[in-house]
Amino acid sequence: MxxxxxxxxxxxxxxxxxxxxxxxxxxxxxxxxxxxxxxxxxxxxxxxxxxxxxxxxxxxxxxxxxxxxxxxxxxxxxxxxxxxxxxxxxxxxxxxxxxxxxxxxxxxxxxxxxxxxxxxxxxxxxxxxxxxxxxxxxxxxxxxxxxxxxxxxxxxxxxxxxxxxxxxxxxxxxxxxxxxxxxxxxxxxxxxxxxxxxxxxxxxxxxxxxxxxxxxxxxxxxxxxYLHKTGIVAEHMLVKVLMRAKELAEQKVTLFASKALSFFLYNKINEENFDNQVLDIFSRLDDYDLLSAIKEWTNHSDKVLSKLSSMIVDRELLKIEIQDKKISKQNQDKIIDQFLDKNELHKSEATYFVFTGEISNQAYNKKQPIKILNKKGKLKDIAKASDQLNLQALSKPVTKHFICYPKKMRLA
Missing domain, CATH: 1.10.3210.10 (Hypothetical protein af1432)
Structure with a gap:
């Protein structure tokens, strides 16, 4: 009917x-x-x-x-x-x-x-x-x-x-x-x-x-x-897991994955080749594919992939330090060297566990103003119309820098 x-x-x-x-x-x-x-x-x-x-x-x-x-x-x-x-x-x-x-x-x-x-x-x-x-x-x-x-x-x-x-x-x-x-x-x-x-x-x-x-x-x-420090660590670790899986896939290493996830791991996908066929495969890729793969990867022979996956599954996340100034390369290299002393890994592999980045937030962008309409029919930018002095401050981007590294330098 x-x-x-x-x-x-x-x-x-x-x-x-x-x-x-x-x-x-x-x-x-x-x-x-x-x-x-x-x-x-x-x-x-x-x-x-x-x-x-x-x-x-x-x-x-x-x-x-x-x-x-x-x-x-x-x-x-x-x-x-x-x-x-x-x-x-x-x-x-x-x-x-x-x-x-x-x-x-x-x-x-x-x-x-x-x-x-x-x-x-x-x-x-x-x-x-x-x-x-x-x-x-x-x-x-x-x-x-x-x-x-x-x-x-x-x-x-x-x-x-x-x-x-x-x-x-x-x-x-x-x-x-x-x-x-x-x-x-x-x-x-x-x-x-x-x-x-x-x-x-x-x-x-x-x-x-x-x-x-x-x-x-x-x-x-x-x-x-959105920029909570633990959330930042978790998201970056998830990205690192996928980057490692992608690296192993490029080396033709066998990885457990759904058909949709396998397609994106074993093929180079970018704007140029993202056609309707790729779109259809993308539409079959979701959180469940990633979670099931990450759970299975905890048992993979690659130490980097298995350890990162286990850390996410068990919520044993990296430590994060956030500061106003950019993290110096010297400081980052020092932590990497300490990490390498405790683990049998190459330096390139160590960067999956020790890495830097930055976060920024701009609550209000004056280039796309929110305009207030007064009773006389005139328009004024909210930053000027408001008697809240901190709205001017909210229009300035705030950038912070972070470094992530294992709480225990030796990987179990």
């Missing part, structure tokens, strides 16, 4: 927003598509659950949450007299639903290890084009909005800007699942204060304190959650 379109107007129950309505059959069919269902198997926050045990939510949760916020935003803007057609609304819903569909397993780990030269945003666009073929051009307008090629610029700002729907959901959602209360922004209040002036998304003056809280919450969430 053929299903009618009314059967597709489902509702989902979200722990943050309550009931989320799926607005039409196209959105329903996109959500039901295997490409989108894969997001259920991609963690939103990588290995942050090693720090915050509740942070097990997925990219699926986030995407559906964004869909709900986008529908609320369109309703608010229409009440204020902003003309948004049903086609434009649908394009916004599709674009925000698919904005993160290109994320790989554990979110960012693949971009820095087994896939090179292509970002998750570029892969998201490839997915959108492929889905557009399957849905016979129904995503044309969504792709124009997503790529900022549609004449009405404020529509793209809702997808990607300093106060976009993406950020309004992930800050609130990540705060909820980690239990870090500082990130609990009022997304409803911020949406209620949105308006459009001269094709630009703005915030009405009475919402200025909500914007201030949003920017401060974003800064705190970055330093407390």
């Amino acid at each position: 053929k299903k009618t379109s009314t059967n597709k107007l489902k509702i989902l129950n979200d722990p943050i927003y309550g009931f989320i309505r799926i607005p039409n059959s196209l959105i329903f069919d996109i959500i039901e598509h295997p490409y989108f269902q894969r997001l259920r198997r991609i963690s939103q926050m990588g290995l942050s659950n090693l720090v915050y045990p509740g942070a097990n939510h997925t990219r699926f949760h986030h995407a559906v949450g964004c869909l709900d916020l986008m529908q609320k935003t369109v309703r608010v803007l229409r009440v204020k007299g902003i003309q948004i057609s049903s086609e434009e609304e649908n394009a916004l819903c599709v674009a925000i639903l698919l904005h993160d569909i290109g994320h790989g397993a554990f979110s960012h780990a693949l971009e820095h290890s087994i896939v090179s030269g292509i970002t998750h945003e570029e892969i998201s666009l490839k997915f959108m084009h492929k889905l557009n073929e399957e849905f016979e051009g129904q995503l044309d307008l969504a792709i124009q909005v997503f790529t900022d090629k549609y004449p009405r610029k404020f529509l793209h700002q809702l997808i990607s800007s300093q106060l976009d729907i993406d950020r309004l959901d992930y800050l609130k959602r990540d705060s909820f699942y980690t239990g870090v209360a500082e990130g609990n922004i009022s997304s409803d209040r911020l949406i209620a204060m949105m308006n459009v002036v001269d094709d630009e998304l703005v915030i009405e003056k009475k919402g200025i304190y909500s914007v201030e809280k949003f920017l401060i919450a974003r800064r705190l969430m970055y330093w407390q959650v």
